[in-house]
Amino acid sequence: MARSLLFPEFKIERDKERCIACQVCVRQCANDVHEGSDTEDTVVSQEEKCVGCQRCVNLCPTNALTVQTRKDGFRPNGNWEDRHLRGIYKQAETGGILLTGMGCDRLYPVYWDHLLLNASQVTNPSIDPLREPIELTTYLGKKEEKLDIHWEGDSPVVRTRLAPQLGLEVPVIFSAMSYGSISYNAFRSLAEAAREAGTFCNSGEGGLHPDFYPFGENIIVQVASGRFGVHRDYLRVAAAVEIKIGQGAKPGIGGHLPGEKVSKEISRTRKIPLESDAISPAPHHDIYSIEDLERLVFAIKEAINYEKPVAVKIAAVHNVAAIASGVVRAGADIVTIDGIRGGTGAAPQVIRDNVGIPIELALAQVDERLRLEGIRHHSSLLIAGGIRSSADVIKAIALGADAVYVGTAALVGLGCHLCQKCYTGKCNWGIATQDPVLTKRLNPNIGRRRLVNLLRAWAFEIKEMLGGMGVNAIESLRGNREHLRAVGLSREECSVLGVKAAGEGW
Amino acid sequence: MRDPFRIPSGCAVSGILNLDGTHVSGEKIIRSIEVMHERSNGLGGGFAAYGIYPEYAELYAFHVLYDDPLTAKDVEAILKRSCTIEHSEEIPCKETENIQNWPVFKRYFLRYRGRSDCEDDEVVRMVMEVNSGIHGAYIVSSGKNMGVFKGVGYPEDIGKLFQLEEYQGYCWIAHGRFPTNSAGWWGGAHPFGLLSWSVVHNGEISSYGINRRYLQNFGYVCNLQTDTEVITYLVDLLVRKHNIRIPYLGAVFASPFWEQIEKMEEPKKEFFTSLRTIYGGALLNGPFSIIVGFPGGMFGMVDRIKLRPMLAAWKDSTFFLSSEECAIREIAPSLDRLVALRAGEVISERVGERNSHGQKLTVSGV
Known part of the structure; x- marks a missing residue:
């Protein structure tokens, strides 16, 4: 098979002074990146197989390994990012759908990072959770x-049966x-x-x-x-x-x-x-x-x-x-x-x-x-x-x-x-x-x-x-958007979120 | 004119209820609230009085504040759609040393023409329509044989402006306000009234955002952006529409902690669990003490961890609630009984329950 056009995604650096060739990295890597030798005290790594999971780095007893994202040498291009080239090379080689795992890693706005929380000052005392109970219990x-209540004298008789609930402590x-x-x-x-x-x-x-x-x-x-x-x-x-x-x-x-x-x-x-x-x-x-x-x-x-x-x-x-x-x-x-x-x-x-x-x-x-x-x-x-x-x-x-x-x-x-x-x-x-x-x-x-x-x-x-x-x-707090304020968002985004801009009072 | 912001405020509250139904003039309540002058800052004061219109006791008494008197025609058109105006007049005011300018206040006595089983709902609807729809007019109170008098100034000056010493009522509630920015609008003062409920409130509701959205579910429009408005609507919803009795309001507004509910015995445990599960949106969080007036009675209540003061006292056949003891002692130097409300506690009294005389404490939330 022709050699792949893909560069390795990661660069593995092994500090020769520190490496004791114990072969922990060899045994730990399911991707067979590291290869030991039976005759010599050396370990070599094949970077193209590395996925950057950091397992070997974490377990290396002498901290001899560093795995870093490799900087591709592609000519900089504002339109064609490295990921586009890599995707095309991969698909041209395999003819398949590109698979991945975990969640979307694109740079779309993360709105959590544009929302700020409130705190009490003067007019309303804040509560110290180490001294007072604060309840997170959720059903x-x-x-x-509405609760259907029937009164027998002064005693309430509840006629509503609560629907089944999941009780969470957190x-x-x-x-x-x-x-x-x-x-x-x-x-x-x-x-x-x-x-x-x-x-x-x-x-x-x-x-x-x-x-x-x-x-x-x-x-x-x-x-x-x-x-x-x-x-x-x-x-x-x-x-x-x-x-x-x-x-x-x-x-x-x-x-x-x-x-x-x-x-x-x-x-x-x-x-x-x-x-x-x-x-x-x-x-x-x-x-x-x-x-x-x-x-x-x-x-x-x-x-x-x-x-x-x-x-x-x-x-x-x-x-x-x-x-x-x-x-x-x-x-x-x-x-x-x-x-x-x-x-x-x-x-x-x-x-x-x-x-x-x-x-x-x-x-x-x-x-x-x-x-x-x-x-x-x-x-x-x-x-x-x-x-x-x-x-x-x-x-x-x-x-x-x-x-x-x-x-x-x-x-x-x-x-x-x-x-x-x-x-x-x-x-x-x-x-x-x-x-x-x-x-x-x-x-x-x-x-x-x-x-x-x-x-x-x-x-x-x-x-x-x-x-x-x-x-x-x-x-x-549930649904209480008065305690949220937005920073760095457009008016439309604030309106979709139903949140006022930071700086606006009540 | 109308302030677009919700204004947190500290406050003084005081209330007097004659359990034997004796009517007294407004002079006493003015003296009581005046003692707590330092708890307000001159940006809002007001009173609610019950039993003041015996000649029109069957009719809805609407107190309407007109920033723009030209809107009176529009307001009256809305009122006339389902009610007959039996009598209307300007509410007499007298210039005082500290208040030289005030908006027009009118009162209307209305006979509802529709079916009796939906008249309260219709009144609520009218109040919502005027208060959120007509700029320049504001219905301050809408109950029977009661009224709210309020404005910008120290409460004692507001009392003198409205000549409250001329009125005779069996229950009086007063409020002195300490808003943290300029109120400037007479409708923003307290008490807040809807139907025959009137609420005065000292505190700030941290759960305001969700309480307001919860009420939307039931057709209540919060247009005033005050915590007190939210409390008033919640009281109306729970007591009038959902059949929860006043002594149990504490179980909703200032619910016991789950840990406490766990330790209760059945059937109380089931009741409290159901209330808290279903009415979580009505839980009032944050510091508050409130006095609520209703026909024939008055109750006081404080928040679930007691962050604001409230005392209840009894002397002969009079029941008192106040932020401070001095305000009660001013008008009743010797008392039969004086208690500080506990966290989440509701203390309620009604005319005709004289035998209670301070012994029958209705306790909830503990």
């Missing part, structure tokens, strides 16, 4: 418009990541952390391995277009069921787990033959309209005896507010909206980077639309796609979200370095792989602890910010 699910849920796209140990870390932190994780559309049934009270199971692993017990064991219509990283298209990843355990979990491709169609073939969605929502509610909330997940697309309104009217107790920066295990790069809209704009519009229609209380709003810190969480809640999903942030907590090669199955961090040599690198006990720490740290930070605003219950 997701349909809320009645308004952050681990996003849908299937066993298959991530490893058993990664899934176990998420499930155990969700239980310990008083929140939930989402099964994704990969079914639920029997080992995780005991975690059912903290798991939201997904019903997606492939219906993998969906059966009665799967629906009944979970705390809630989510119908996945779309995903922010790849709105409008389905998914594909290649047969080589369908191991014995995954075949058992997904209820598909060993080593067969698991293909999720682009649409649900029993949902071609909003009324079809309503039938599936209620079919699931029947199956779970109306005892648990049913969520519907859609990708943030141009007409998202109207679509969300339809979803609410179709009976969803929770509407999940996933923005363009939402992650994925595998997606065509052209879709990931060009389809959909940022979650901030979608959230602001959906919340406002549901309120204008007087149906905001019919469903809770869960949002996903690019939540990076506690600041993003609190801004999302002030914009109108009930809680947020985190996927990428959780994986980063487990060691992910965002190399975007999840689709190769060679994750050196043991997260997005099924290779037993790699998966055992992630210890679920350590993984659990790291995730619980992360949520705990974010909860502390959220409480500090809430207290600063003089608010001691998260519901008083």
